[in-house]
Amino acid sequence: MRAQNHKKGAPSYHPKAAELVIQGAIYELEERYDKALDAYSEALIYAPNSASICYAVAKNYIMLGKVDTGMQMLERSIKLDSNYVDSQRLLAALYHRKGDIEAAEKHYLQIVRIDPSDADAHLSLAGIYQARKEYDKAAVHYQALIDQGLASADIYFKLGELYIEQEKYDAAEQVFESYIRDNPQDERGYLAVGAIYIAKKDTTGAIQWYRKTLQENEGFMGVRDELANTLVAVKDVNGAIQLFEEVTRNDSLDLAANIRLGDLYFTKGDTSKALDIYAKT
Template identity: 25%
Template sequence: MVNADHIVKRVIATGALALLLVALSFDLQAQGKKKKSRDGVPNEISENDRFQAEYYFVEGEKFFMLEDYAKAYELFSLSNDIDPKSSGVHYKMAQILAESGDFEKALTHANEAIKLDSDNKYYFLLTAEIYTNMSNFQEAASLYERMISTLPNNESYLFDLAALYIYQDKLDKALDVYNRAEDFFGVLEEITYQKQQIFIQQGKIDLAIAEGQKLIDTYPDESDYKLTLAEVLISNQKEKEAIPYLEAVLRDNPSNAQASVRLSEIYRKNGQTEKAMESLHNAFSNPSLNVNAKVQLLAGYIAQLPNPELETAAKELAVDLIEAHPDNVDAQAISGDLEFRLGNKEKARSFYVKALELDNNNYNLWQNVISIEMELEDYQGAAQHAEQAIEIFPNQALLYYFGGTAYLVKKDYRKAANNLEAGKKLATSDPDLSGFIIGQLGDAYNGLEDYPKSDAAYEEALKINSDNDYVLNNYSYYLSLRKEKLDRALELSKRLVEKNPDNGTYLDTHAWVLYVRGDYKESKFYLEKALADAENVSGTIVEHYGDVLFRLGKIDDAVEQWKKAKSMKDTTKLIDKKIADRKLYEE
């Protein structure tokens, strides 16, 4: 779409200009008691009235400059009542009304100002502005045409006129105006680019290209104009024609990243992979080339991954980038982004940590490092980095959540609770995060065996989100282990499996609640469903299944399940004793 945003509202409010208008207006009035106005009607006004009108005008201008527009308008109105033929008064009243949004009334005064004095360009500009605000671009354009044709030295407003024609989708008229501007000012970048946009919108690509070439011929040393024309050619599927311009840019400025990138893209599309990479390597390995341009380019490659064709190229460019800018935080960070996108989390963390060594005030980098460490189950690293980040960003609730979670997994329940309590205070405006933090507070206090605080935290989390699966699972399971509030435990675990009928972990929780309540047949049913979820089967589930079978009198089957559980993770410390004695022992 053609850019017409360079229409600028021109509101003339400076004291000097206003006083000049006062002088012009009343100077004309002072020439005679019965001076004729421009419409030929005698302007009957006494000397005393003339001075009174002038007094109100000057006072109005004073309040106008003080931005007391209501008082200013009142005084201008008094002046207008005495001398309705003062163009300056009508102009000021129109100006205030336009500023307040009363365009219809403003238009009456603005047109009257022009009628009384058609030699003042500011009257035309204000009236055109009012028409523009009323979306009457046709009338606004007419006023500009009249002003430019009748008043001298107003060619700069041809750009505003062209924009008004663009708003009306009168592209041929806009072109005509830009040609008039070019005849007066010569070949200029702004004019050329606007004409190109119009030609492109009209589908006249060859004319757009010709305009770009004319600009290059006029300013042959300006590389940017060659690059712009190359972009026009590329965007209109004329990549091969763009190559000479891009090569010319690189001859003038070998470190031009945009030209290198565009040229490499053309080579790559043409199957010239080697030439494509050579072009980019030259740019990326050049330390004098702006690092931000390289980072943005590599970010563009990352956004297109996964793509086997681009993966190798992106990795090679990242190597070039680090070699050229080893101490640049953005170079390290974008290399981390690349490795993370490729699934190389260890490598990604290394780059992010290096970036933090260069600049530890980047919150996103801290978040990236800690998130990766949580995924890698490096809870010691996550806890340590969370503490370091909190020293720099003490008001970020997420950092306390990360730290609390890491300590929770490490079974350092006191530090977990301290972090989570601090995070809770900061997360009040984020219900989702607040719910997660409070839910994990329930786990921390359960680990500390502070069961009243644990239960209170779980209940608070469920008030925030009654369908919080994490809380429904842990709360009901811990109640079953404590053999307390079993009705509440059953209510929660039942809701959990109704929402997640195929999740083995949740089915096991519900089964264990049933087991503790003595409903062994129902417990067996849900445990067998849990065992069907092969991905989530753990030693805990298999051991629980053995316990249920024992309760149902199936001793041999129970022992077989216990043996199977022992070969897996997450069993109780009593598993060996159960197998050896062929008896059920419970903690």
């Protein structure tokens, strides 16, 4: 849940300012942004220290294509109340769009200070730091989303891949094991852990991991395939063949398993057996 700018109820305005804010909101709903801007600008005369009215004025300048003027009003809003998070969000996005990354970063950092659950700000910061190769800083923001239960699968994988790029394999493994705990039926987590063993050149560990995974999830065909590839890499083609013979014994019509089995017999050099399997497929 994103942080709100109000604490209890609506902001307290001068009565005339309140009337004009309501009128401005109606014009906005009607997409009459010039009229909305007039109403909000007049409201600001009666409530010159209102961060929320400055924000409303800014939005309508932006809707009318006057982005620089809108940004100036957002800066004024933030000067009045640095915790007015809607102004921080809009200004961060505008600076980011203009390519002023340092200014955008400053406002994104303010956003996550005000609202630590703001996923967009965390993701934007992670992207900024990753582009700069400041991987530790990027990891902090991905991890913040995971710790708060706000992370999609994509976030786990971005963080894990970031650690793998730095050869921080233990940290990557912890990320993917956490993903597996939360998503035990998603094969991708198990494949990612196996890929870490391969990246470490620990084929024995990879084989053990894949075998353990298949014992608990025999329907994971991606894991079965990666185990077969790893066995072939260590010259155990017969072991790889056994993996797919197990599948075809249970389901002789499994097309993918039969094709893979035929391919493995070709790899072994048994062309006759491979062609026989293909002919029956």
